[in-house]
Amino acid sequence: MRGLPTGIFKSLRIAFKNLFRPNMVIQYPKQRAIIPERARWAVEIKPAQDGSHRCQACRICEGACPHHCIKLDITTAEDRSKHIDHWWFDRGSCMMCGLCVEACPFDAIRMGHDYELAHADPALLVLDLLPDTPAYVRPKPARPVDPNAGDTDA
Ligand code: SF4
Ligand code: SF4
Structure with missing residues (x-):
C-alpha cells in the first residue's frame, strides 16, 4: 500500500496496546511512591534504641x-570531652x-x-542535625575482677 502514512497506524497500534497496560504513573501527591528499602535520600542522624544519637x-x-556538605563545629573541654555545637549538613x-x-x-x-x-529558599537546605549536643561517650567496659586479688598467702 504505497503512499499510505504507515506511521499513523504504528502509533495507533502502540496507543491501543497501552490502553491495556497497568499505569506507569501515580497521582502525586494524593498517592505516594513506594520507596525501595535501599533507596538513598538525604543524610540524617541515626537514632539509637533509646532515642539518643551515637x-x-x-x-x-x-x-x-x-562535596564538603558536612561541617561540624565542636568544642573540646579541659577534660577532653567533646560538645557538638553544630552538625551542619548542606x-x-x-x-x-x-x-x-x-x-x-x-x-x-x-x-x-x-x-x-525541595525548598524555594536555598538557605533552608542547610540544616543543623545536632544542635548544641554533647558528643556520645561510649561506656567503658568494666574491668574483670581478679578473684585472687587481695590474697595474702605467703
Ligand atoms: S562525626 Fe564521626 S561519629 Fe559523628 S557522624 Fe561523623 S563519622 Fe560518625
Ligand atoms: S553528605 Fe557528602 S558523602 Fe554524604 S551522601 Fe552527601 S555528598 Fe555523599
Missing part, C-alpha cells in the same frame, strides 16, 4: 564527603552518594527515605 564527633564523615549540595555513612565508624548516620526535600 555521634562521637570524630569528624571522619566530614573528611569523607567529596542538603542542597549533597549528591546522596552515601560515602559519609560508609565512613562513619560508629554507625551514627544513615541515608533517609524522605524524598520531599
